[in-house]
Amino acid sequence: MKYKPDWERAAERLTALWQGRCLDRPCVSVTAPRASDVPWPTPADGEERWLGPEFVTAAIRATLAHTHYLGEAIPSYLLMGGWAVGFGSPVEFQDRTIWLGPTTVDWDSPPTFDLDWDDPWLVKYRRLYQAVLELAGWDDFLVGKPCLLPGNDLLIALLGPDEFMLALVERAEWVREAIIAMARQRVALFNHFYELAAPVHAFPYGNAQWMPFWAPERYLATQSDVSCMLSPAMFDACILPELEVYGEAFGALWYHLDGARALQHLPTLLSRPYLRVMQFVPEPDMPPNGPEWLQLYRRIQAAGVIVHVQVAPADIEPLVKALDPALLCLDTWCDDAGAAEELLADVARWTRG
DSSP states (O other): OTTOTTHHHHHHHHHHHHTTOOSSSOEEEEEEEOOOOOOOOOOSSHHHHHHOHHHHHHHHHHHHHTEEEEETOOOOOOOGGGGGOSTTOOEEEOSSOEEEOOOOOOTTSOOOOOOOTTOHHHHHHHHHHHHHHHHHTTTSSOOOOOOOOOHHHHHHHHHOHHHHHHHHHHSHHHHHHHHHHHHHHHHHHHHHHHHHHTTTOSOSSOOOSSSOOOOSSOOEEEEOGGGGGSOHHHIIIIIHHHHHHHHHHHSOEEEEEESGGGGGGHHHHHTOTTEEEEEEEOOTTSOOSSGGGHHHHHHHHHTTOEEEEEOOGGGHHHHHHHSOGGGEEEEEEOSSHHHHHHHHHHHHHHHHO
């Protein structure tokens, strides 16, 4: 791989992780800045930032040129423009994100949410994806999965948060069916982009979306940010069916657990056979990932699920010493490549005890 000469060794460790094995140390992804004269591009507006092929490919070149990828770090780029594919929802592009505006729905008819393959945002995103595939070639870097919102997030955007929460109480079956319909369309979209990538790119599967994670087989990355506001009964009734759709279609899920207020759903999540990776992000008013969350990490690993978290370099040692290295993937950063190499050597030493 052009931007990661040691990819074969990294792939061996990540494959072992996926299989519940540890080679010589847990998987640790470390990035560090690299000096480069490749210029950083400037987009003309928000739409170009997220969907402009010329800008995005230039941004990818700059990102790859300015970054060392050490350990199990994966050369890739977040193609977040897929958030604009929202079943006709109004789209607002901003510098740091994409917002979908609410629309009206017919509560008296069964929800359909048929996918429009000629949707202008989907057409633009497909064009962008193909440009990135061309830039990546067979294996210069990982294009990864398209970044598409899950059904529950999409429905919140279409209804608005207040209307969504009211509908959960007053029209629970309609909400459930709508989320399932969107989930099935999301599966169709992922299969569509997989078929675009498979003939021309070595990695049409594997890499998660906003937090890179590679596996040696297909899986889906998903989440439910609204779950922090749902009771376990509501989660099981309306969100779990979506996960079942993904589990049946892909066999394995990487799940973003958003905040400690969603921990009430952990028993349900950890009971699902398709849940392979749990990625956790605490709320801003709580301690960041690190030793304070060891009890949670141990609980996840006890269910045979991989813990994938981003932590500060100073918090790597206590986690390596306290957790099962066969079910651990840590993501961190260093000020330079030398410090990153030293950290990885320390991780191997801490693993040996």
